[in-house]
Every structure is written in structure tokens, then in C-alpha cells.
Amino acid sequence: MEQKKAGGRTLAGDAYEAIRQAIRTGAVKPGDRLRFADLQALCGMSVTPVREALARLTAEGFTVLDDHRGYSVASLSLAELRDITATRQLCEGEALRLSVLRGDADWEGRVIAAHHLMARIPQAREDIPSAMREDWEARHSVFHAALISACGSPSLLEICGKLFSRADRYRRLSVSLVGATRDVTGEHRRLMELALARDAEGAAAALRDHYGRTAAALEGFFTT
Amino acid sequence: MEQKKAGGRTLAGDAYEAIRQAIRTGAVKPGDRLRFADLQALCGMSVTPVREALARLTAEGFTVLDDHRGYSVASLSLAELRDITATRQLCEGEALRLSVLRGDADWEGRVIAAHHLMARIPQAREDIPSAMREDWEARHSVFHAALISACGSPSLLEICGKLFSRADRYRRLSVSLVGATRDVTGEHRRLMELALARDAEGAAAALRDHYGRTAAALEGFFTT
């Protein structure tokens, strides 16, 4: 997440992106075993770069490794959703608080720009309303990153980034619930307004609430 | 840190331990390049397991990777020490608070046992007073892990564990300062007492203070 830019520099990087995408999109499901033979066929390369890709994915919690039994897709659970949500509220809440306190004009610009880009396109796809638009997801991620980008703590940013990726898998489950009783767009705008108004505590509280609502909307998937 | 137990299951695991130890003990210094040829000689194995070990170490922040330029030992800096300290105060402080609130009798037992083991042996070596005893380091780690073990959040525990390992590299720099104006033993006992007395806020505050003092004692190394 920090040292590589795009696909093409190394095959291991390509494999990382390919497998990550397969997990994100649900092409391989939680709990599925990831056989090297299949992955080599999917990525079109030998075992070595695939192995390195899986090592990175495991570090980020997308896959798990059992010695001599190979890798498999990390499974999802209600317990983990709640756990990750709580940790995210703690870490990203504090990161936002610091960011609001320390942010300069440049940071304000990044937040406004990111929000504008995200608000300009709809969240759901037109052809399949139950699915999220890929580009909206990307801009949504950029917006949240922009909010905390001025916190001044690389380690906190790294943690938040990993937790965001991890929560992303759960978020994709909930798209069909979108439009029910929730105003996600409004929550995002309010988040931006509080940040720009330099209300550090208020913004942090709004962010925690935002994540709490997201988690609550997702809980239904595990009770059924 | 979560799926492998001891050295011997896989060569990659052995390599991970060996290289990690080389970094911890200072056999290879911050900023040093880690050539595969040297590492293969050190570990007595081929390139593949070494590569996997470096991937894991990089995920934990011990090493860094430049595409096509290979791996090198992550460098230390005052800025990172301060950053990690702050993030540790946030995450481990909250973890301890939760642990004190949720901990049961079993947790109390773990804390008392871990503290007893740590307090039973001196911190510094007898032959080289400026060096830390390897076994004390291990028990110290177990004690801190025991304190937060009842927090109920796997993700938080994972974060705390990684931050602890990362801070460990800095801690080793400060051994020669031990015994100056600090009562580390007293701080640890107080920490345990507050935890067992179920003073969640007090214990969390004491832990943050504990880490703050450790960082302060280390700052001198970077100003000289």
C-alpha cells in the first residue's frame, strides 16, 4: 500500500492487484481455498510472484495462511464487523480530530475537491442498482483519506488505511440496502462541513456515528 | 504473529525469526541493504523462503522494499519514535481501558503471573549492564500483552502487537540510560495495581504516561 504505485513494475504487484480484486468482487468467496495452480492460471505467471502477493494480502487481512495447508480467503463474520467498526471509530476518529486541528488551507482544498468528485456521481450503478459503482467506491475512499490526511501521524494513517480496506469487504455486502432509511450523502456533507468549520470534536463524533450506522445497516446480513 | 508458532514448521518461518533477530540485536543496522545472497548464507536456505520472510517483515515495518532495488532495514528516526509513541498511547491506552472493564478473574491471574515473572529477574544483564536481558525483554512483552488481553478486540490487539514490536527497536537503544532518573519497576507495579483495582481510566492514563516517559528517555539519542 505504500511502496508500489501501479501494476506493471513487478509481476508480484500485478498478482496482488488481481487477487485483491477477485476477493473484493466476490469472484472468490470468504473461506475459499486459494490453490496456487488456480491463481497461476488466473494471473498467468509462475508460483513465486503469486506467493509474494499472498504474503502481502495476508498481512492486510484479506487472506489467511495455514502452514502446509496453503492460503484461503479470510472469512467474514458479524463479530469481526463489530470489532473492526469499533477499532475504526477509535483510530479514524482520533485521526480526524487531529487532522481538523492541524489541517491547513491545502488540506481544506483536498477535502473540498475530494467531496466534490464523490458527490458528482451516483453511488449505485444504473444497470444493477444493487451494485456499487466502482468509481464511486474509489472516490469515497479518497474522500475519507483526505479528511484524515492532515493528522500528521504516518502510523495512524497506515492503520486507518488497512482498516478501511478491511471494512470495504463488508461494505460491498450492503449495497442492496442503500436507499432504505439512510442519507449517506448527507452524512458525508455534514462530515465535511464540520471539518471545515474546525469543529474537531464534532467531526470526530460524526465520523464515529457514520461508521456506526454503516455497521448497523450491515448487521442484517449475518442474522438472516 | 498469529498463524505460526515456533521455528521448524517451514523454512520461511525460520528465516523470518532469524532475520528479525538480526535486526533486533543490531547485527544489521537501520538503513542497511539486505542482499539475498547474504541472507541465504545467513539462513542456510534458498531464495524463496527468504523472500517470504522479508515480505512478512516488511508488513510489520521492520524492513522496506524498493521495487527492483530490494529490501533494506527500516531506518529509525525521532519523528517515527514520537509518531509510534502517540499511536501506541491511543491504541494501547484504549485496549487497556477496555481490558480493565471486561477482564475476569482469569485475566487477573494472567496479569499477576506475568508481572511476577517479570519482576523476578533484573532488567539489565550482569556482564554488560548497558544491555538488556533477553529473557526480561520477553517477559516484559508478555506482561504488557497480558494487561490488554481481555479487551475483546482482535484487531486492536493485532495493532498493539505490531506497534509493540516496532517500538521494541527503539527501546533497545535506551538500555544505557536505564537506572538514571526512572523507576521502571515501580511504573509497572503501579500499572498492575490500577488494573486490578479496576480503575480503567487511571490505568489507561498510567500506561500513556509510561510510554511517554520511555519515549522521552529515548529522545536524547537522536539529538546528539
Next chain:
DNA sequence: AAGTCAACGATTTTCGAAAATCCTCCAATT
């Protein structure tokens, strides 16, 4: 004298196959 570029050496990265390990299944024994 400064700058450009190609070839070389050092090193990483990748490959394809061999070795090691685990799981399954079936027969033999208790």
C-alpha cells in the same frame, strides 16, 4: 569540459521442476 548513451556487472525477480508435507482412502488388525 560537459553531456549522452551503450555495454557491463551486480542484484533482484521469475521460472519450472524437485522435494516435502498433508489429506484421503482402504486394507489389516484388535
Next chain:
DNA sequence: AATTGGAGGATTTTCGAAAATCGTTGACTT
């Protein structure tokens, strides 16, 4: 009937060498 033991197959893990890449050196041009 249940358990042990081990052969067979599938898969991971590791190896040693080949391919790709980067940094540098040194000749050549301007």
C-alpha cells in the same frame, strides 16, 4: 465395529538456474 498403519494423490514449499532490471563505468559526441 472401531482403530491403526500406510500407500497414493494432491498441494504446498523449496531449490537452483535463467531472465529481467537497475546503477555504473567509460567511451564517444558536442
